[in-house]
Structure formats: C-alpha cells, structure tokens
Amino acid sequence: MALYSEAVMDHFMHPRNVGIIEDADGVGEVGNAKCGDIMKIYLKIENDVIVDVKFETFGCGSAIASSSMATEMIKGKSIHEAMTLTNKAVAEALDGLPAHKLHCSVLAEEAIKNALKDYYDRNGIAYDPKEFPDCEHCAHCE
Amino acid sequence: MRVYADNAATTAMSQKAVDAMTPYFRNIYGNPSSLHSVGQEAKEALDAARASVARCLGCEPREIIFTSGGSEADNQAILSAARYGARKKKKHIISTAFEHHAVLHTLQKLEREGYEVTYLDVKKNHNITAQQVRDAIRPDTCLVTVMYANNEIGSVLPIAEIGAICKEAGVPFHTEAVQAAGHLHINVKEQNIDMLSLSAHKFHGPKGVGALYVRRGFPLVNLIEGGAQERGKRAGTENLPGICGMAAALQDACEHMDENMPRVAAMRDRLIEGLSQIPHSALNGDRENRLPGNVSFCFEGIEGESLLLLLDAHGICASSGSACTSGSLDPSHVLLAIGRVHDVAHGSLRLSLSEYNTEEEIDHILTVVPQVVSYLRSISPVWRDLQTGKRQYIL
Incomplete structure (x- = not known):
C-alpha cells in the first residue's frame, strides 16, 4: 500500500518489542481511546540503561510502527540518551510518515518520556517537569 | 486469494x-x-x-x-x-x-x-x-x-x-x-x-x-x-x-436483481452470523431493512486502519469508518449518529459485497477477520484494560 513507506509497513506487520514487562521500572501511557490511539511503554532499567522495553498500542498502522521503531531506538541506550529521542527521529527512521500521521511519532516520543518520568518518580530522582509534555492537553485530541 | x-x-x-x-x-x-x-x-x-x-x-x-x-x-x-x-x-x-x-x-x-x-x-x-x-x-x-x-x-x-x-x-x-x-x-x-x-x-x-x-x-x-x-x-x-x-x-x-440479490444477501447473512461470534462486537445498521451486500461491525479494543491494513495483507479489501482512515480526527459521522461512542467507532469494519463475490471468499473472510481482530486485541492496551476490569466494556 503506497500510503506508507516499506519501513512503516515492516514495523507494522512485524512489530518489535510487543508485549508487557510485569516488573517494569517505568510505565508510560499516552493518548486516549476517544482519539483512536493509545500507546503504553514498559521499561526495564538497570544502572541507568534501558535493558528491556515493551509496548502495547491501540491505533493505526503508523501508531504501531512508530511504537515499534521508537522502542528499537531506545533499547540498550542510557536513560539520558532515551530522553533525547525526538518524534522527528522516529519519523525519519521510518523513512517518513504521511503529514496527518506525524502525531503518531509524537505519541511515541511522549510515551517513552512518560515512562521515564514514571521511573524518576518511583525512584525519587529530581527532574525538570518542562521536559515532559502533557499529552492530555495536546492539540491532537482537542 | x-x-x-x-x-x-x-x-x-x-x-x-x-x-x-x-x-x-x-x-x-x-x-x-x-x-x-x-x-x-x-x-x-x-x-x-x-x-x-x-x-x-x-x-x-x-x-x-x-x-x-x-x-x-x-x-x-x-x-x-x-x-x-x-x-x-x-x-x-x-x-x-x-x-x-x-x-x-x-x-x-x-x-x-x-x-x-x-x-x-x-x-x-x-x-x-x-x-x-x-x-x-x-x-x-x-x-x-x-x-x-x-x-x-x-x-x-x-x-x-x-x-x-x-x-x-x-x-x-x-x-x-x-x-x-x-x-x-x-x-x-x-x-x-x-x-x-x-x-x-x-x-x-x-x-x-x-x-x-x-x-x-x-x-x-x-x-x-x-x-x-x-x-x-x-x-x-x-x-x-x-x-x-x-x-x-x-x-x-x-x-438480474431477483436472482443476484438473494444470493448476495445470503453471503451477507453468513458474514453477519460469523462475525457476530467475535466477542465484544456489534453489528451496525438495521438488521431487517438492510442492503443485500452490507456488513458493518464495530470491534471493541482495536482501531480500524490497522485492521484494514492487516486484512489487505491477507488479500481482503474492505473499509472502515475510523478517524485514521478518514484523514480527520473524528470517526465516521454515521457511526456517531447511530450512537456509537468514539472509542468503539474507531474499531469499525465495513465489508460490502456484490454478485461477483463467492462463497469461498466469504469462507476466507470468516477465517481471517477473527484472527486479525484477535491479534490486534493482543497488542492493544485498551483490550488489556477491558480484560483486567480497569476499563468497562461498551459492547
């Protein structure tokens, strides 16, 4: 289907890191069912390194592909590197997304940051709240 | 196929x-x-x-x-x-x-x-x-x-x-x-x-x-x-x-309406009966007064575009009223008008038949759709929440 790049279709048809982590160190969920997409990210973190990551996504093809690609991009990386992941990088790694699907890559970035925020909260690590977007009030769902 | x-x-x-x-x-x-x-x-x-x-x-x-x-x-x-x-x-x-x-x-x-x-x-x-x-x-x-x-x-x-x-x-x-x-x-x-x-x-x-x-x-x-x-x-x-x-x-x-349409309607009825077996699904549209070729369902916990892409990968061309297939943020006005809430309207599937379709094709659809719905539910956080009671079923 020409709507999506081969990379998007590959990650949609064969998503990497699907599932949950029962004893996750950080869990992030963004989006809502009303808008038609929800992403949930589970992180396993050891010595500031993301040793495992899983996701579950309710959403369109590009939402599932963005989740898959974003989890691949942070797996094995330090939490500081993961914090620098941008939606643009996710979209580029997927060889681009249609304009009206770019918010899917935004959701992937936000889901990961949300999970990292949860990790910081659980471990009493100080952070700047401005670094974490507030998904509930983003323009996409309004 | x-x-x-x-x-x-x-x-x-x-x-x-x-x-x-x-x-x-x-x-x-x-x-x-x-x-x-x-x-x-x-x-x-x-x-x-x-x-x-x-x-x-x-x-x-x-x-x-x-x-x-x-x-x-x-x-x-x-x-x-x-x-x-x-x-x-x-x-x-x-x-x-x-x-x-x-x-x-x-x-x-x-x-x-x-x-x-x-x-x-x-x-x-x-x-x-x-x-x-x-x-x-x-x-x-x-x-x-x-x-x-x-x-x-x-x-x-x-x-x-x-x-x-x-x-x-x-x-x-x-x-x-x-x-x-x-x-x-x-x-x-x-x-x-x-x-x-x-x-x-x-x-x-x-x-x-x-x-x-x-x-x-x-x-x-x-x-x-x-x-x-x-x-x-x-x-x-x-x-x-x-x-x-x-x-x-x-x-x-x-x-040829009088010979074609009863045959199309019979295929439609097989699909409706078969897909109704999928738990937490609902037929859209009037069951009695219905186009001979129309089958429309909402499946809770999944999103329509990913459903269509996977069906296409299995050779099935269908459509959906989900927002992601319309290019807008809202799902189909028709589904909202009949009272489907956004959450389930996103998970809609329309199969529309003609006299060119065959019983073998209906068999194929009846095999593939439940598998694909089940797979998408297995990776859906919404479905997990429904199953664990954190979210209430709508359908």
Whole structure:
C-alpha cells in the first residue's frame, strides 16, 4: 500500500518489542481511546540503561510502527540518551510518515518520556517537569 | 486469494457495461448536439440510454438528467428545491443525521444562508421511521431529502412510506439512492419520489457518470451553465461512453436483481452470523431493512486502519469508518449518529459485497477477520484494560 513507506509497513506487520514487562521500572501511557490511539511503554532499567522495553498500542498502522521503531531506538541506550529521542527521529527512521500521521511519532516520543518520568518518580530522582509534555492537553485530541 | 469486499466504495465494471461503452470512443464519436449524421448517431444512442435508465426507475425519459455522478445530482436536487422553496418563503428542510456528505455539506451550505434543517435522529434501529418525517414537516418545509439506503451501515429507509407522506403534505421529496440503484427495486412513481440521485459505478458501471431523476415540472436550477444539453439544465457535451455504460449496467442490474440479490444477501447473512461470534462486537445498521451486500461491525479494543491494513495483507479489501482512515480526527459521522461512542467507532469494519463475490471468499473472510481482530486485541492496551476490569466494556 503506497500510503506508507516499506519501513512503516515492516514495523507494522512485524512489530518489535510487543508485549508487557510485569516488573517494569517505568510505565508510560499516552493518548486516549476517544482519539483512536493509545500507546503504553514498559521499561526495564538497570544502572541507568534501558535493558528491556515493551509496548502495547491501540491505533493505526503508523501508531504501531512508530511504537515499534521508537522502542528499537531506545533499547540498550542510557536513560539520558532515551530522553533525547525526538518524534522527528522516529519519523525519519521510518523513512517518513504521511503529514496527518506525524502525531503518531509524537505519541511515541511522549510515551517513552512518560515512562521515564514514571521511573524518576518511583525512584525519587529530581527532574525538570518542562521536559515532559502533557499529552492530555495536546492539540491532537482537542 | 484476493477478495474485493468494498463494493460500496466502487465496483468492478461489468463486461456488458464495457461493451456498451467501447463503440462510443472511436466509432460513434459524434457530438449529440451536431446536426450531421455522425452527431445524430450519437444523439440516438443518448436517447436510447435515457429511455433505458428511465425504464429502470419507472419514469419518463425526459425526467432523467445525466450528471457527473451522485454528488452532482445531490447538489442540484437540493439546491433546486431550496431555491424553489425560498420563492415561496419556505426555508425548512428535513433530512437525517447519517446522510452522505454530498447531501450534508450542501445542507450545511444552505444553513449558512439562513435555511433551517431538521436532521432526523437515527439511533433507534439505526434507521428512521416515516412517522419521524411526518412529525417534522412544517408549513415552511420546502424539501425532504433522505437517503434510500445508508452507504456505511446498510440501513434501507422506508422510502415509499415517506414518499406517500410527502405527497400528502405537498412537500418535494428527494432521495440519494446511490447505494440502492441497481440493488433494490425502485419505482419513482409508485414510491412518490420527486427527485432521485444515482451513480453508475456503484452497480458495475463506469466512474464519473450519474443521473438525477426529476419529476416533470419540478423547477431545476443549473449548477453548470453553458449549453442546451439535458434540456438546458446541465451544460457540457454529454459523456456518451459513460452514459451508455451506465445505462447498460443499470439495465443488467435490474434485469438480474431477483436472482443476484438473494444470493448476495445470503453471503451477507453468513458474514453477519460469523462475525457476530467475535466477542465484544456489534453489528451496525438495521438488521431487517438492510442492503443485500452490507456488513458493518464495530470491534471493541482495536482501531480500524490497522485492521484494514492487516486484512489487505491477507488479500481482503474492505473499509472502515475510523478517524485514521478518514484523514480527520473524528470517526465516521454515521457511526456517531447511530450512537456509537468514539472509542468503539474507531474499531469499525465495513465489508460490502456484490454478485461477483463467492462463497469461498466469504469462507476466507470468516477465517481471517477473527484472527486479525484477535491479534490486534493482543497488542492493544485498551483490550488489556477491558480484560483486567480497569476499563468497562461498551459492547
């Protein structure tokens, strides 16, 4: 289907890191069912390194592909590197997304940051709240 | 196996329609408005096509206007009735909440011009009753425009009853019959229809051509000015190949309706029965009064676009009313109008059949759809929340 790049279709048809982590160190969920997409990210973190990551996504093809690609991009990386992941990088790694699907890559970035925020909260690590977007009030769902 | 189950979007052309068109590209290529013999040959074909379409609808040939398709016919019918009404200080229109956008957007344009539109509620049985129309008619009502059958969920509306009510009340009645023409028996005189829109490519005819039936004497306004074609009501040299293809396709559909449609309806019923077994799913549309080829479901916990992509990977071409397939953020207005909330409207699937589908294809759909729904649920956080009780099932 020409709507999506081969990379998007590959990650949609064969998503990497699907599932949950029962004893996750950080869990992030963004989006809502009303808008038609929800992403949930589970992180396993050891010595500031993301040793495992899983996701579950309710959403369109590009939402599932963005989740898959974003989890691949942070797996094995330090939490500081993961914090620098941008939606643009996710979209580029997927060889681009249609304009009206770019918010899917935004959701992937936000889901990961949300999970990292949860990790910081659980471990009493100080952070700047401005670094974490507030998904509930983003323009996409309004 | 490739299964085309999106016949409400468009159909494959029939061989008869293709054969009916081909002479008019290179052999009978004249302009029907030309005086010479080449033009007059074309004029004869145009007249014959008009007579054929008229026979299929139960009207006179002069009551048929050829258009570029259903949308143009809808626009012209509604705007004509609105202008005629305004001359008599009547600016109220009755329609339904689940009309096609060709109708809805035209009505919204009129609302901005000061017309008032009553959109009949379609939550009960996913349909309207003739009584709802009767109750909505006012002294200043200038038009009732309700679709013959809904394109997304397949509900067939009580057109003959509505026609009788409109006739009694003296209110012009238009019906957008794009999904019905060639699939259901239509007789505009018996059903008291004043205007009816149809589109050729929904019944194995060509794309880019349609027709508007207008009861003799009803004053039409032109959308396209510039010539005396179509009795001066629709300018532009006629799309003769398209018109001849449409006439042949409609005639073929009407002649074989009684053998084809029960077979299509039987396949539809197998699909409805089979897909109803999927837990937390719901059929959309009127179960009793339903297009022979329409199957529409909502599956909770999944999103429609990913469903379509996976079905396509299994060779099944279908459609969905999810936001992601529409390019907007809201799911289909039809699903919302029948009362589906956003959460489940995103997980909709429409399979629309024609007589070209086979029982083997239905078997394939019945094998694949439950698998794909189950897979998408397995990776859905919404489904997990539903299963663990963190979220309440809607369906």
